[in-house]
Amino acid sequence: MERSLVIIKPDATVRRRIGALVIKALMDRDLKVVAFKEMNVPDSLAKLHYDVHKDKPFFPWLIDFISSAPVITMILEGENAIEDIRDALGATFVQKADSSSLRGKYGVWAGINIAHASDAPDTATKEIMLWKEEGGLEETDDAQEMALDYIRKYSANKRDYTSEIRNTVNTAIEREDTSEDVLQRLIDLLSKDAEDITEEEINNLARVVFDYIKEEVE
Numbered sequence: 001m002e003r004s005l006v007i008i009k010p011d012a013t014v015r016r017r018i019g020a021l022v023i024k025a026l027m028d029r030d031l032k033v034v035a036f037k038e039m040n041v042p043d044s045l046a047k048l049h050y051d052v053h054k055d056k057p058f059f060p061w062l063i064d065f066i067s068s069a070p071v072i073t074m075i076l077e078g079e080n081a082i083e084d085i086r087d088a089l090g091a092t093f094v095q096k097a098d099s100s101s102l103r104g105k106y107g108v109w110a111g112i113n114i115a116h117a118s119d120a121p122d123t124a125t126k127e128i129m130l131w132k133e134e135g136g137l138e139e140t141d142d143a144q145e146m147a148l149d150y151i152r153k154y155s156a157n158k159r160d161y162t163s164e165i166r167n168t169v170n171t172a173i174e175r176e177d178t179s180e181d182v183l184q185r186l187i188d189l190l191s192k193d194a195e196d197i198t199e200e201e202i203n204n205l206a207r208v209v210f211d212y213i214k215e216e217v218e
């Protein structure tokens, strides 16, 4: 048996139905949920979690992204869980992810890619310890039931707006359009399925996506 730390990132938590579909797809692979927590990620924890990337140019953006709006943090357990989950997610960059993979289906753009999953047994152990100690993640008997409740609650939600969001990002980059209209359109699209997410959190996430567009255009 193997364990992996999985984070449903803000882009898939704010889009409630997408988050539910991703969790369901992972559970359907015979993975057991041993810990489940919806939370906002403090800057300090985000920095520790992504410490290996601290010298990369995308690091400050990545910290803003992961702490922009709530995430769902889980420990998943199963045979070959680490590789199995990474396979299900697909390549890191959304445009490079196979269209049958979860990132290929639901990812927004480039590194705005719906989920994190541990990449090896030693990193899984380290990440699980970190999120327990600094993130208040707990193994509980009802974690599996909490995940099933989440799926029941949100998978029947409104439709999937992934293609509209991708179109907005693509078109803005093509036209080199970094006007406030683009930001507003992202806010509108990200609001559509954002049950129990605050306006500020939606704005934060939209701003992070918008920053990516600006980066591409500049």
Ligand code: CDP
Pocket (backbone or CB within 6 Å): 053, 058, 062, 091, 092, 110, 111, 112, 113, 115, 116, 117, 119
């Ligand atoms: O998440 P994964 O392990 O697949 O990729 P990583 O190389 O460990 O990078 C961590 C995260 O940083 C990615 O999931 C992306 O969200 C982000 N990233 C990015 O935005 N731009 C890059 N050039 C590389 C990574």
Ligand code: MG
Pocket (backbone or CB within 6 Å): 119
């Ligand atoms: Mg990684």
